[in-house]
Amino acid sequence: MGVTGTPGANILAREADLIIGIGTRYSDFTTASKTAFQNPSVQFININVAEFDAAKHGGLQLVSDAKVALEELAAVVTGHQVSSDYEDRIAQFRTQWEKEVERLFHLHNGPLVSQSEVIGIVNSVCAPNDVVVCAAGSLPGDLHKLWRTRDPKSYHLEYGYSCMGYEIAGGLGVKMAAPDREVFVMVGDGSYLMMAQEIHTCLQEHCKLNIIVLDNHGFGSIGGLSQACGSNGFGTHYRYRDGGQLSGDFVPVDFAANASSMGASAVRARTVDEIRHALIRSRAAKQTTVTVIEVDESARVPGYESWWDVPVAEVSETKAVRDVRHDYEVKVKRERRRLIAGQYWQTHTQDQECVIVILGGTVVVEWGEGAHEIGRRKDVFSGYPSAVYLPCNMPFEIAASTNCEFADGRVPSAARLKPRLITPGDCREEIRGGGNATRQIVDIIRPDFPADKLMVCEVYTPSGNWSSYPPHKHDVHNPPGEVDLDEIYYYRVSHPHGYAFQRLYDAAHTRDETLTAVDGDLVLIKDGYHPVVAAHGYDVYYLNVLAGSARSMAASDDPRYAHLRRTGLERDPRVPLVHPELSLASS
Numbered sequence: 001m002g003v004t005g006t007p008g009a010n011i012l013a014r015e016a017d018l019i020i021g022i023g024t025r026y027s028d029f030t031t032a033s034k035t036a037f038q039n040p041s042v043q044f045i046n047i048n049v050a051e052f053d054a055a056k057h058g059g060l061q062l063v064s065d066a067k068v069a070l071e072e073l074a075a076v077v078t079g080h081q082v083s084s085d086y087e088d089r090i091a092q093f094r095t096q097w098e099k100e101v102e103r104l105f106h107l108h109n110g111p112l113v114s115q116s117e118v119i120g121i122v123n124s125v126c127a128p129n130d131v132v133v134c135a136a137g138s139l140p141g142d143l144h145k146l147w148r149t150r151d152p153k154s155y156h157l158e159y160g161y162s163c164m165g166y167e168i169a170g171g172l173g174v175k176m177a178a179p180d181r182e183v184f185v186m187v188g189d190g191s192y193l194m195m196a197q198e199i200h201t202c203l204q205e206h207c208k209l210n211i212i213v214l215d216n217h218g219f220g221s222i223g224g225l226s227q228a229c230g231s232n233g234f235g236t237h238y239r240y241r242d243g244g245q246l247s248g249d250f251v252p253v254d255f256a257a258n259a260s261s262m263g264a265s266a267v268r269a270r271t272v273d274e275i276r277h278a279l280i281r282s283r284a285a286k287q288t289t290v291t292v293i294e295v296d297e298s299a300r301v302p303g304y305e306s307w308w309d310v311p312v313a314e315v316s317e318t319k320a321v322r323d324v325r326h327d328y329e330v331k332v333k334r335e336r337r338r339l340i341a342g343q344y345w346q347t348h349t350q351d352q353e354c355v356i357v358i359l360g361g362t363v364v365v366e367w368g369e370g371a372h373e374i375g376r377r378k379d380v381f382s383g384y385p386s387a388v389y390l391p392c393n394m395p396f397e398i399a400a401s402t403n404c405e406f407a408d409g410r411v412p413s414a415a416r417l418k419p420r421l422i423t424p425g426d427c428r429e430e431i432r433g434g435g436n437a438t439r440q441i442v443d444i445i446r447p448d449f450p451a452d453k454l455m456v457c458e459v460y461t462p463s464g465n466w467s468s469y470p471p472h473k474h475d476v477h478n479p480p481g482e483v484d485l486d487e488i489y490y491y492r493v494s495h496p497h498g499y500a501f502q503r504l505y506d507a508a509h510t511r512d513e514t515l516t517a518v519d520g521d522l523v524l525i526k527d528g529y530h531p532v533v534a535a536h537g538y539d540v541y542y543l544n545v546l547a548g549s550a551r552s553m554a555a556s557d558d559p560r561y562a563h564l565r566r567t568g569l570e571r572d573p574r575v576p577l578v579h580p581e582l583s584l585a586s587s
């Protein structure tokens, strides 16, 4: 499953309410960059010999040998049966996938063959206990999807670090460990160019390898990612530099001649039949052979029901990049770090001070001075917050008493201050503005709080009202009038259809843009003015975390709008939107 998984596996993982991880490190591939498990109440049981991996996703940790744990679990679930619909669905996914593999193995791609066709041929030429070895590029993902393993020790893939150059050296190691097995090394042309010289050692040690070089004239996988990021595969082809750009003809590399020069017997094969015959001869040969196959870079094995977090440039003059960035911003929001009732998260403030603001639910926080149960509101719209301030160098644990959500705000700090609990009763309320600029502020960490840099508050803006208004900025250190603070706005909106607009512009009028903020969005303000308005019909909450040149919230208004501070308008009677006592009522 995951980035290199099949559609059925990914759909089932997305919906599953229980994941049993057996020996998995929950890597970026496996978890589709933390987006693979979307069921809001999914739970994890992690069987692993490494505590570090067993703790991932806040899972129930079964630090154990997999076989022992599974035997014990099997006894516990004896008699449990999933529904026949679920079984049928799995069977259907499996049949559909078998068809897809057959399609990819027989693409009849031309004039060059596809990589998937080559994998199909190698798989069919291999005997069940032959070993396939690979490490980096597009091959490992394609092999994960397509290769049909028939013996537990016949699939040797270096997924851990995807280290280019491992392939031939790794194949040599496999052959030394299992001299009776035929070893098929599949290697991209990029990886081959990094470390082909171990062919020489194979000859020296009489270790026979079947090496298959798939030549797509460059870094096909990176080129594909670059294209997916709107960047057109820049610099990923082996092309001559031409007029400043790498846009000339392909640089011809004779891989067969290179391999022959080290004593291997080497052939080039182009068609499906030539490749099959070459591999059959290679398998029967006594010494290392290299089969060089030119493949069509554009005939890629697709991804299925999955996503990989490959960040896209935030600012670009290229429309394609801007379009892909838009899509990226939508998808990256599916990345989840969750804590549901009974789970816990152990972490450390390291070289930062930290505020944990409980957005909803109840947790037990512990930092070495006993356990503290905090959090009484159901969500941000139903009460005042509870929070914890933690200085640098502080290990701490958060255990969820109920399903919960919390914000973790941090800023670099070396100050050795005291941890502190902040209860709803410690928070101070302020109503700012009048008319349709009335909003409610709930201060959590004010400038006079004994923290190093952090300042934190929540702001409730009723539907249709303006907030952070008149527009103000805090980007120069000029106390007491203004100090230089960075600030985040973390938005929650009372309904999934709701939204706010936030205008970001600077005093020099070089930048002026308006963002649409929806539930869960986070906006970072480094400088300039940043007023907000809540769409009619939807109350808007944002959490502000600020830090900068002073423990002060001093800011300067945009002079054009400064007079609006004194309109004399009546307070909007809807404010306060949230009452401290609500937190108790909803506990």
Ligand SMILES: Cc1ncc(C[n+]2csc(CCOP(=O)(O)OP(=O)(O)O)c2C)c(N)n1
Binding pocket: 136, 137, 138, 139, 161, 162, 163, 164, 165, 187, 188, 189, 190, 191, 192, 216, 218, 219, 220, 221, 222
């Ligand atoms: C030592 C090392 N350097 C860089 C990378 C990043 N990287 C991953 S795949 C790749 C290109 C691989 O090219 P090739 O072997 O031709 O395989 P293809 O992508 O064409 O399938 C690069 C540069 C890596 N995995 N390992």
